[in-house]
Amino acid sequence: ELKVEQNPLFLSMQEGKNYTIYCNYSTTSDRLYWYRQDPGKSLESLFVLLSNGAVKQEGRLMASLDTKARLSTLHITAAVHDLSATYFCAVAYARDNYGQNFVFGPGTRLSVLP
Amino acid sequence: ETGVTQTPRHLVMGMTNKKSLKCEQHLGHNAMYWYKQSAKKPLELMFVYNFKEQTENNSVPSRFSPECPNSSHLFLHLHTLQPEDSALYLCASSQEGGRLARRYFGPGTRLTVL
Numbered sequence: 001e002l003k004v005e006q007n008p009l010f011l012s013m014q015e016g017k018n019y020t021i022y023c024n025y026s027t028t029s030d031r032l033y034w035y036r037q038d039p040g041k042s043l044e045s046l047f048v049l050l051s052n053g054a055v056k057q058e059g060r061l062m063a064s065l066d067t068k069a070r071l072s073t074l075h076i077t078a079a080v081h082d083l084s085a086t087y088f089c090a091v092a093y094a095r096d097n098y099g100q101n102f103v104f105g106p107g108t109r110l111s112v113l114p
Numbered sequence: 115e116t117g118v119t120q121t122p123r124h125l126v127m128g129m130t131n132k133k134s135l136k137c138e139q140h141l142g143h144n145a146m147y148w149y150k151q152s153a154k155k156p157l158e159l160m161f162v163y164n165f166k167e168q169t170e171n172n173s174v175p176s177r178f179s180p181e182c183p184n185s186s187h188l189f190l191h192l193h194t195l196q197p198e199d200s201a202l203y204l205c206a207s208s209q210e211g212g213r214l215a216r217r218y219f220g221p222g223t224r225l226t227v228l
């Protein structure tokens with residue numbers, strides 16, 4: 001059974017600071033997704049990482065994937081209040097002929113303080 | 115984001131009521147999903163439909179009954195629910211077989227069972 005862990009689960013940081021959220025998973029996969037969820041809202045897709053060494057960046061967020069270490073990171077640069085949300089990683093693996101399974105991590109609740 | 119719509123957005127029901135949640139995707143995808151998000155649990159996959167065929171039922175109680183009349187519409191019929199079924203119910207869709215195959219989520223239905 002594929003397990004996905006995130007670290008930390010809660011993160012409170014000052015505006016302007018940098019921090020990294022970690023996503024570890026237990027079995028082989030070459031496809032990893034990051035989502036953002038604002039309180040009371042749905043999940044918004046941020047990044048799709050498809051191969052070892054993949055790096056994607058948008059604004060103050062940068063995601064990377066190391067399939068050998070079974071690790072993805074979401075790096076936040078110079079945080080601003082608007083980044084406050086819960087961030088989920090999801091790992092996908094092939095499932096017979098019916099597409100892929102997604103397993104979500106527990107989420108990291110980020111609060112950026114002024 | 116109007117790719118995946120859900121109605122109603124909020125629902126309060128008694129334990130003896132029967133209600134239905136509706137999801138519609140406008141993205142031309144071939145797979146649709148129901149997820150449950152509770153306050154203190156990870157996102158739980160409930161049902162998967164690929165090309166209108168149910169391909170996964172993750173040990174969901176029979177008081178939840180899905181229906182997928184076509185590839186654009188998905189329903190979740192509810193009857194004799196329990197208070198612990200109160201949660202945010204999210205619908206998602208994806209194009210399985212595609213390179214990215216990311217899941218796009220609807221806004222969710224916030225369900226309260228009294």
